Amino acid sequence: MPRRHRSQRAVGWLLAPFWFPLASLFLRLRFGCRIEDISRSRALYHKIRSESDLPLLICANHLTLVDSFFIAQALAPNWRFLLDFDSVPWNTPEEVNFANTPFNHALVYIAKCVPIRRGGKREDIREVLSRIEYLLGRGEVAILFPEGGRSRTGRIDPDNAGWGVGRVIARVKDCRVLCVYMRGDAQETFGTYPKHGDRLRVSMALIEPKSDARGVRKTRDLSAQIMSQLAQMEADYFATRAGPSHAVAGS
């Protein structure tokens, strides 16, 4: 695993000066979305990364196929990602959507992605999560969607969450979780893409899930804490939607 990881990381880093601006340009032209108060979310991520080397897992709500791209944009400008390539989150896109052709497979390879098949064989999913655990353990950042896919209701559903995230956290010592809630003002429910020109609001909360339970109960407890945090952030989002943008940090 270390060798495979090093190769993918090296290729992604070498090509980053090309694919970072291209990806940003594509997002701007194709979607025209604006992330509200982006400087604040970027400053917060930079602060979190600067203050500690402990493992950092990003857990976000999931409404469109391109959420992870916009979340990455909200975390740091391209130049900072180039200087600190480890801060570019590893991502686990759905294989059917993003790695369905050799070309797409190459793209996700250089973009620090480890494709996963939703509803796939458990041993395959286990292997992907093991790799995420390995990456987190060596100080890299990864992003997982605790719901396991786009929310079919358009809302966080704590009772329908997967437990893979809890399992990862249980296995990575001192793992912190940066909960990210992102939603476009025109995003009423889940969809393929955000509405063109939409205003995306991003909020963040850094938490350290803990549980004294053991085995699968611990896994469930940890997952539940993350889902609970995201549900609270969603409630805050709708409570303040008519007001100014918000980007908050918890501890």
Place this chain on the structure above:
Amino acid sequence: MEQSAVMEGVVKILTPWVKNEDALQAVGMETNILDDLKVNSARLVDVVIAFEDEFDIEIDDEDVDTVNTVGDAVKLISEKLG
């Protein structure tokens, strides 16, 4: 505990999560919990915790990976029961 009693307990626990009633009617040791019974994989953790409560055992995360069929669950629980 007899294996048949464990099997009965496993099926009883699985029943509320089963989406394929036909497969449940013909359930056996080879029945796949996710593929045949169509239990939501996200709910597997709740099923396993229910196993723990019902049989008063503790199941590790790694053990869950070995459970694919009803027979796997029966075997695992029987081993835990000693």
